[in-house]
Amino acid sequence: MPETDHPRMGRPTKGPAFFPTLTLLFLLGPVLAGLLGTLLPSFGLLRPSGAAAFSLEPWTALAEWPGLARSLWLSLKTGVIATLIAFVLAVLLVAGWQGTRWFKVAHGLLSPLLSLPHTAAALGLAFLIAPSGWVARLMSPWATGWNRPPDILVLNDPGGWSLIFGLVLKELPFLLLMLIATLPQLQVRDRTNVATALGYGAVLGWCLTVLPGAYRQTRLPVYAVLAYAISNVDMALILGPTAPPVLSIQILNAMNDPDLGLRAPAAAAALLQLVLVLVALIIWKAGEVAGATCVQALLWRGARGNSLAFRALKPIGLSTVTATAVLLFSGLLAHFLWSVTGRWRFPDVLPQSFKTRTWDRAGEDLLFTGFTTVSLAFLVAVVALALVIGCLETEHRRGRAMGTGGVLILYIPLILPQISFLPGLQILLLLAGVNHGIWPVAVAHLVFVLPYVFLTLAGPFRAWDRRLATVASALGHSQQSILWRVKLPMMLAPILIAIAIGMAVSVGQYLPTLLASGGRVETLTTEAIALASGGNRREIGVWAITLTFAAWIPFLFAYALPALMFRNRKGMTNG
Template sequence: MLYLMFIATLLICCLPLLPGLLGILLPALSWLPFAGLTHPGPQAFYQALAWPGLSASVLLTLSTGVVSTVLALAFTFLILQRYWGSHRWQQIESWLSPMLAIPHVAFAIGFAFTFSSTGIIARLIATFGGDPGQLSLLQDPYGIGLTLALAIKETPFLLLMSISVLQQLNVGRLLAAGNGLGYNRASTWLNVILPQWLPRMRLPIYAVLAYGISVVDMAMILGPTRPPTFAVLVWQWFNEPDVALLPRAAVGAFMLLMLGLCLLAVFRALEWLILRGFQGWQYAGHRKQRLPGRYFHWPLIAVPLLVTPVLMLWSVALRWRFPDLLPSRFSVQFWQQETAVFTELASTSLMLAGISTAIALCLAIGCLEYRDKTGTGIPGWLLAMPMVLPQVSLLFGIQITTYMIPGQHHLLWVIWSHVLFVFPYLYLALDGPWRSFDRRYTQTANSLGLSELQAWWRVKRPMLMPAICLALAVGASVSLAQYLPTLSLGAGRVSTLTTEAVALASGQDRRVSAIYGLLQGLVPFILFALATFASRYYQSKMTSGNYTRNAKANVLVSQKPHYK
């Protein structure tokens, strides 16, 4: 059974990557039989390279993606070295889940309403007698607003990924050793902890970088339009009504893929140069160094806290003239007129999230159990491909492949695409708890007469339920945030809160946009709250009732050698 689930995972979540890549190369060479293109050639490359503003679009993508990744990485390290192990860190850690629960689209809409030329920041400046002028981070030509929004939104993710890494490093012991040798806290973090922390954060950093250069939904809301970022330009090419222009879009997707792979290689080379090639700075002996970081966590908390009230105000504002700080008239008529629509969209979004997360959970548990039994697991590089490859490029090839399959199965393709992107996050969320589980519990259950399935269900499952609950929330939030998979493989026939929020944020009524932004952020927040409640419930259940009656037996088992 576990073998079949492992094979099914490879077929569902890994095998599509191959046609996804081939679906880019063949159309890029102008070979697309269903569109009447049967003579391969380089014509599409000439069309793409001749596009006016292509170089500016690529440079804009490089600047926003790379700078936002570097800023997020710098913010993460500075916050960690300043607050890790302190009482303030516990407060920061408690805010990570609410900040991560806000989807990128909802955050982008609120960010636009906050930092536009008529946003709440400009209104505050005008209220206190200042001149906001043309202060705006919305669609500025240099992508500054998009860069800052990406950096602020991705920093909590890197902080969350750093928790398990730093726990493995035993930071307290390293700081004590450094202090004993005369190094202050900043010097120990910079010379000792950074060289060990950075390589272990490689996959999360690559995921942030890949998202930064291939993001479409946030770039459509916050990024410049003339020219747009390269990912948005490729998406516009892909949506051209003329099927004969698909090869040009394929070339764009191929270029974006190569751009992403080159950036990953550059980041890997820079990591080697900093940590291995030029190590003199690690042994220079500077014992007293200073690093900023005291107030770097406040923008990460203040901006999301400011974004949510702004969305709430706009959703009930009937009349709000600039530069008034508050609306002059309030009304709930926009909520009333959108009730039927957003109820249907929310039910569709939850249905897709529920089905895709349930499938991904079964596959992840099957693969983890198969790895525990046989020692064979999914290779890390294969698992990381949906996370580190540009989504536009990967989805273009998959969609071209689906065109060759007869029938209108748009809902099925959308669910499949969600599983493809949910599975890696869910697998990684469960990987740590599965590795740390003590197998002697199930071995003891087997020795008492329980079968493998009974031991898993009655012993291992209850002990891992807290991790499973949080992993379900992570998987559902990833599914709810999928914009490109839903829109491309659904062919516009499957609408969710995310697709509607992006469409409405492109120039429609701000009140309706605020409503969908709130709803798009509220649903994952509720799921995270329920997951946290369920996780604490199972944790409390583990310390009461039948489990505490066997406390002596558990202690006896835990003191035995851990045979695997």
């Protein structure tokens, strides 16, 4: 008898997979179109006038940009240094403290900060470290002698250090949680116990036995952080240097300039930004090799990491991570205080009087923009959810998990700089005449929401016990019935978390919102950044607080709803 292909789970398995194809289209379509829209104009093709002839003119024009070399250097420097500091601090905390009570406290403090929008974090830090900010107030006049805000440049310093500070604060929670997520598969306790028994100090022992495995799995998130740090617009607008600014801001300014002649050099600069990210990745790769060599050398020298220098690393890890959490939360508190402040004289630590007028005045505007932001985020998150569930269910029915190639594809939109392909997308949308309304914005957001939703759901879906499906189908239920009545209800908690994460990502998007709508769709993030330059702290406070809560409230539902619905189902609390 010939070997028959078994009708797996009773479903045809041939033909193109609908959901994976559609997901790939939404994920990479805008990215590739955007890159094309950047590439063509930077070589003289696709001009606003309609004329097209190959030319290097945009590049020669770009070379003339004032301060270009300095901008390139600033982007590279701020990005690489911030990522390195954030990564080292994350490693120090996990290496020195995991498994302790302090670690749990730090973890608990940082988890909500993961979804704090970049804009709110940057504005909060600006409130703290400005010459008239909280830090200066706390130390004045008793320590500094200042009775009025000093005339010094702290924010937007030409060296980019306040930007580095802000990037470290915001990326540390992300890298830390990514690192922690790898630990359950690495038998950390056994490995560190062996290292301790052989006389190794906590930090070095962890770095020798756990870090190589942990780093292998956090590499892509680290690259995403590096790429973001080098090419971001939102934090650089608030904290970054101004004369000249980092490259991404130069590009944005040129794109927004009424002089359409600047578009082509801006496109060339966007490609240059892409090259810069690649250069940074190469530098980082070299750093990986150097780091591994150092660790190897320590191993062969027989270092045990018990010297004072090594032991000092432990408290540094805990204190800097705690300080990060304290600073980010203080920034939020400062936003809130400013939003209800009547009078707040320098150097008073607290306002003298309170009022709700700033909220009242923002009222309708705030409500409308908040509603737009949240409904857009919900729409995008739900579409992403449907696509991702479709992909994972296809995977389940075909029994083939996506390979490493698939994971790489998911990271493409997170590693390619937004500023390199979104201007191109804007140019294409403009040419196609669809550069207005909410839909192009939703499509642009989807590109960045999809990867996070996928990465959140893939674990729980793949870990689901397939035998439950066997039992259900033996009881006479079809694939469809099993999906809707068994699998999805069991996945309620991870699904709601994925929606919340997707919404937080969408709420925080600045550049996609700005460029895909030609500046005509206003969200809490775009408004908060627009206000940042004006410097009205009360207004900034109102918008930043609203922005933060727009990102956080979905998480409240995500945690409360399953707990409420399955309060009598103990088997659901761990799954």
